[in-house]
Amino acid sequence: xxxxxxxxxxxxxxxxxxxxxxxxxxxxxxxxxxxxxxxxxxxxxxxxxxxxxxxxxxxxxxxxxxxxxxxxxxxxxxxxxxxxxxxxxxxxxxxxxxxxxxxxxxxxxxxxx
Amino acid sequence: xxxxxxxxxxxxxxxxxxxxxxxxxxxxxxxxxxxxxxxxxxxxxxxxxxxxxxxxxxxxxxxxxxxxxxxxxxxxxxxxxxxxxxxxxxxxxxxxxxxxxxxxxxxxxxxxx
Numbered sequence: 269x270x271x272x273x274x275x276x277x278x279x280x281x282x283x284x285x286x287x288x289x290x291x292x293x294x295x296x297x298x299x300x301x302x303x304x305x306x307x308x309x310x311x312x313x314x315x316x317x318x319x320x321x322x323x324x325x326x327x328x329x330x331x332x333x334x335x336x337x338x339x340x341x342x343x344x345x346x347x348x349x350x351x352x353x354x355x356x357x358x359x360x361x362x363x364x365x366x367x368x369x370x371x372x373x374x375x376x377x378x379x380x381x
Numbered sequence: 382x383x384x385x386x387x388x389x390x391x392x393x394x395x396x397x398x399x400x401x402x403x404x405x406x407x408x409x410x411x412x413x414x415x416x417x418x419x420x421x422x423x424x425x426x427x428x429x430x431x432x433x434x435x436x437x438x439x440x441x442x443x444x445x446x447x448x449x450x451x452x453x454x455x456x457x458x459x460x461x462x463x464x465x466x467x468x469x470x471x472x473x474x475x476x477x478x479x480x481x482x483x484x485x486x487x488x489x490x491x492x493x494x
Contacts, residue, residue: 302482311385311471311485312424357423368414368439369483373423
């Protein structure tokens with residue numbers, strides 16, 4: 269039973285446009301969410317996170333939005349750059365329960381010049 | 382600062398052979414993890430450790446054993462490798478299990494023939 273779902277395996281965007289990556293979760297105990305970025309032949313690297321007490325967190329070109337009632341979060345990249353082409357993983361944890369991270373299957377983003 | 386280092390980076394095993402994957406971190410993290418990544422499956426937690434001398438099962442522990450004899454090292458063992466264990470293995474570490482980012486190694490690509 270998949271608790272963190274990334275329903276789009278891939279996304280193609282033109283350079284300069286907005287990239288929107290989506291993530292849904294089913295476990296209502298999740299209260300901390302993270303996005304990781306992964307290039308081929310490298311390990312995932314942390315990108316941005318958000319706690320359930322917030323509905324938005326911004327870091328430069330990256331913004332994560334959280335809709336708790338819909339159990340949905342999204343990562344916005346504006347403007348998208350070719351170097352953003354990578355696989356993006358959504359992850360969640362139950363912070364209060366000190367649980368480990370549960371990852372989605374990932375979305376491959378391709379930003380074309 | 383090396384961060385998280387995995388050894389080896391590549392390995393080919395024959396069915397039934399055994400091997401040990403080594404993970405070393407230099408960030409004094411209490412928590413360490415072993416994940417496997419398979420196409421279309423995202424990152425799945427195999428085993429994890431909340432401190433020196435302790436280990437716990439993750440989502441897909443069968444066929445693997447782990448040990449954390451020293452705080453900085455986390456070993457993943459395959460006693461009798463099977464083709465189903467062909468995967469990319471990632472080690473990670475963090476200060477706490479769910480509310481902070483985890484740092485990943487570069488991965489070990491294991492093929493079992």
